Amino acid sequence: MTKKALVIGTGLAGLSTALRLTKHGYEVEMVDKYHQPGGRLNLLEKDGFKFDMAPTFFSMSYEFTELINYCGIEMPFEFVELDPLYSVHFEGDKRSYLIHKNIQKLAQEFKDIEPGFERKISKFLESAGQLFHDTENIVIKQNFDNLLSYLLQLTRVPVKHAPKMFYSMWREMEKNFDSFEVKVIFSLVGFFLGATPFDTPAVYSLLNYTEMVHDGYYNVRGGMYKIVEGLVKELEKKNVKMNFKVEINQYLERNGQVSAFFDKQGNKWDADLFVVNADAASFRGQVMGRDAYSEKKLDRKKWTLAPLTIYLGLDRKVENMYHHNYFLRKNFKEYASKIFKNTIKLDKPYYYVNIQSMHNPNYAPGGKESVFILCPVPDLRYKSDWNDSEQIADAIIKDLGERTGFDFAKHTETRVVLNPTEWEQMFNLYRGSGLGLAHDLNQVGGFRPSNKDEKLRNLYYTGASTVPGTGLPMTVISSRLVTERITREHGSLS
Numbered sequence: 001m002t003k004k005a006l007v008i009g010t011g012l013a014g015l016s017t018a019l020r021l022t023k024h025g026y027e028v029e030m031v032d033k034y035h036q037p038g039g040r041l042n043l044l045e046k047d048g049f050k051f052d053m054a055p056t057f058f059s060m061s062y063e064f065t066e067l068i069n070y071c072g073i074e075m076p077f078e079f080v081e082l083d084p085l086y087s088v089h090f091e092g093d094k095r096s097y098l099i100h101k102n103i104q105k106l107a108q109e110f111k112d113i114e115p116g117f118e119r120k121i122s123k124f125l126e127s128a129g130q131l132f133h134d135t136e137n138i139v140i141k142q143n144f145d146n147l148l149s150y151l152l153q154l155t156r157v158p159v160k161h162a163p164k165m166f167y168s169m170w171r172e173m174e175k176n177f178d179s180f181e182v183k184v185i186f187s188l189v190g191f192f193l194g195a196t197p198f199d200t201p202a203v204y205s206l207l208n209y210t211e212m213v214h215d216g217y218y219n220v221r222g223g224m225y226k227i228v229e230g231l232v233k234e235l236e237k238k239n240v241k242m243n244f245k246v247e248i249n250q251y252l253e254r255n256g257q258v259s260a261f262f263d264k265q266g267n268k269w270d271a272d273l274f275v276v277n278a279d280a281a282s283f284r285g286q287v288m289g290r291d292a293y294s295e296k297k298l299d300r301k302k303w304t305l306a307p308l309t310i311y312l313g314l315d316r317k318v319e320n321m322y323h324h325n326y327f328l329r330k331n332f333k334e335y336a337s338k339i340f341k342n343t344i345k346l347d348k349p350y351y352y353v354n355i356q357s358m359h360n361p362n363y364a365p366g367g368k369e370s371v372f373i374l375c376p377v378p379d380l381r382y383k384s385d386w387n388d389s390e391q392i393a394d395a396i397i398k399d400l401g402e403r404t405g406f407d408f409a410k411h412t413e414t415r416v417v418l419n420p421t422e423w424e425q426m427f428n429l430y431r432g433s434g435l436g437l438a439h440d441l442n443q444v445g446g447f448r449p450s451n452k453d454e455k456l457r458n459l460y461y462t463g464a465s466t467v468p469g470t471g472l473p474m475t476v477i478s479s480r481l482v483t484e485r486i487t488r489e490h491g492s493l494s
């Protein structure tokens with residue numbers, strides 16, 4: 001007998017979960033409030049230009065390979081490895097640093113500012129690698145039935161790693177390196193988690209190992225949205241029906257189970273079991289009406305920074321820039337401590353620039369360029385009015401022009417700016433938080449909203465704000481963990 005699963009959300013976690021469930025013989029249907037699949041992994045098209053809307057690279061590519069092998073299909077997209085990984089520019093410093101994977105080459109970049117770099121980075125990466133391999137299968141890729149099982153599992157992590165839970169990533173940098181630039185560059189992974197190195201525990205230095213040694217960073221040939229197109233094609237082959245512009249806002253309970261969800265138009269969506277790919281914390285509060293996730297309690301949680309994103313279609317090619325570039329300043333500590341709470345002016349922000357048509361020439365008409373700029377900003381709790389977003393974008397574009405010697409403003413043919421209010425509205429990102437719940441130690445593992453509902457037996461969650469965490473590979477792992485739970489509790493039907 002077949003069982004039907006309704007997946008609410010077509011983000012990467014939703015698509016991956018749907019694909020895994022079809023492999024187990026489930027009939028799957030999907031709904032999403034947005035007009036096309038992908039969630040944050042989406043595509044923007046304007047005036048002949050294309051833009052990856054949010055993610056521009058990923059690590060742990062083998063998690064995608066695992067998904068594809070699990071589902072017994074051919075890889076529907078092609079990875080393109082980034083090496084060098086990215087470039088970093090500091091204000092007032094004429095040179096920029098290219099982050100190579102090859103340690104000898106990388107050491108050349110820092111030879112003037114960090115004596116003994118090769119020895120120092122090798123030691124640092126070795127320790128980060130041990131941490132990664134000692135926690136990957138014990139903590140990251142595990143379902144926890146309750147807090148106790150999580151805490152018990154933690155006791156299996158070698159005790160030598162324990163101190164790293166209690167001091168910050170920045171402190172880890174101070175222990176290993178001397179120069180300001182090197183410390184800043186290798187603590188940028190804190191920002192990839194949507195926080196700052198000062199409030200990210202040192203355990204996350206394991207990400208330095210995944211980027212530099214274990215795997216690296218990847219883009220996808222033809223653009224990041226090829227991931228979504230590829231997965232959707234596979235889902236179509238399995239007769240998975242997708243319904244867009246459908247926002248779920250109510251549910252009906254019967255005998256300890258969800259019997260149906262309802263959308264804003266009052267349409268009923270029923271199934272035997274339900275997987276929520278919307279934010280696992282705010283959905284519990286806003287749709288399920290759970291006290292533990294009331295607005296007040298959600299606001300007290302730690303959320304990742306919100307995005308201000310700028311998409312520029314330029315009338316010519318950009319000169320002298322690499323694909324992935326960070327533009328930073330020298331007031332790193334002050335900036336990091338103030339940015340969350342909006343107590344710093346946004347006219348001189350830190351930002352990331354991705355020249356998208358360098359990887360993917362099809363993203364811009366011949367001789368032209370697609371450029372994406374991401375500036376992490378305070379979420380809507382701390383700055384609710386974004387009427388100044390166009391002016392902030394102007395300031396960033398001017399700054400970028402001055403620092404690169406290329407007049408981005410003059411060569412802009414088309415431009416889109418998306419602020420946290422718009423990000424919140426597009427995908428129901430709580431308070432516009434870009435990466436969902438932060439990864440403080442009291443918000444990971446057994447402390448993170450579970451992928452299994454606390455009350456209703458046939459309700460599950462997948463995605464960035466449930467286990468294990470945010471970022472593309474993590475959401476793929478999330479789809480595996482929730483599928484493991486579902487098949488354990490409802491059986492594999494194939």
Ligand SMILES: Cc1cc2nc3c(=O)[nH]c(=O)nc-3n(C[C@H](O)[C@H](O)[C@H](O)COP(=O)(O)OP(=O)(O)OC[C@H]3O[C@@H](n4cnc5c(N)ncnc54)[C@H](O)[C@@H]3O)c2cc1C
Nearest residue numbers: 009011012013033039040054055056248278463464471472
């Ligand atoms: C600007 C930005 C840049 C990023 N860059 C990177 C990067 O370079 N590399 C990387 O690995 N990660 C990056 N990330 C993080 C990454 O995008 C996310 O971790 C990942 O895409 C989350 O996927 P998801 O499936 O959990 O959620 P989502 O992609 O948010 O999907 C959830 C879906 O649910 C839908 N939905 C929500 N509520 C409802 C409802 N009530 N009813 C119906 N549908 C609903 C939404 O419309 C959405 O489509 C970035 C994120 C942002 C915002």
